[in-house]
Amino acid sequence: MTMRALKAVLLSLIIAFAAVPSLAVQPDEMLDDPALEERARELSKGIRCVVCQNESIDESNADLARELRLVVRERLVDGDSDSEVLDYLVERYGQFVLMKPRTDGWNLILWLSGPALFLIALGVGVTYVRGRASAVAPTEAALSEDEKKRLEELLKD
Incomplete structure (x- = not known):
């Protein structure tokens, strides 16, 4: 293999791994119910990590992001709807916690x-x-x- 081909392969691998989102959700955080876990993942994509600011809590490795992921899952297990979970987080952290702020008020x-x-x-x-x-x-x-x-x-x- 020539040096040029080796560089092309390495560059392709780097691009491929960079394109895959790095999800920070740990196995011990995941819920047993796949439907609830899917809801938690979807909600987590729309919630901003207040430490990292440009990452969702689904992507962030910050301690606060982990705590927020756990809170989302706890609320879902307790029977809260998606909007109730978001309302709870907005009440605690303000509108900034939402990746896409609401257009009301x-x-x-x-x-x-x-x-x-x-x-x-x-x-x-x-x-x-x-x-x-x-x-x-x-x-x-x-x-x-x-x-x-x-x-x-x-x-x-």
Whole structure:
């Protein structure tokens, strides 16, 4: 095998292993009921690790992520619905714990303020451009007699 082929194989292996998500769920955390475990996994993908911040608790190896995974599973075993589990976590950690924040209440203002400000800026820009287009450029007719004489003198020199 040539060096070039060996490099290609190694690069392929690195890319293949990097593409596989590293799930941090430990075997002792998993539930015996496959349906509940699947629900827990789906919920865990949408819950942010507050330590890592850009990883879900399903992917994070942080101690707090492990605790949150256990809390999710405990709540599911106790009979909570998915929304009740999420409500419990939001109550404890705030909206930040959700990977995709809700679009209700105060968050609705944040979600709508971006498009609203864009529309306001667009309106101001259109008004400004229309105002400039309709503005009349000053002409010589608007000059007084003294200004006309002064302009003629300047142009002669």
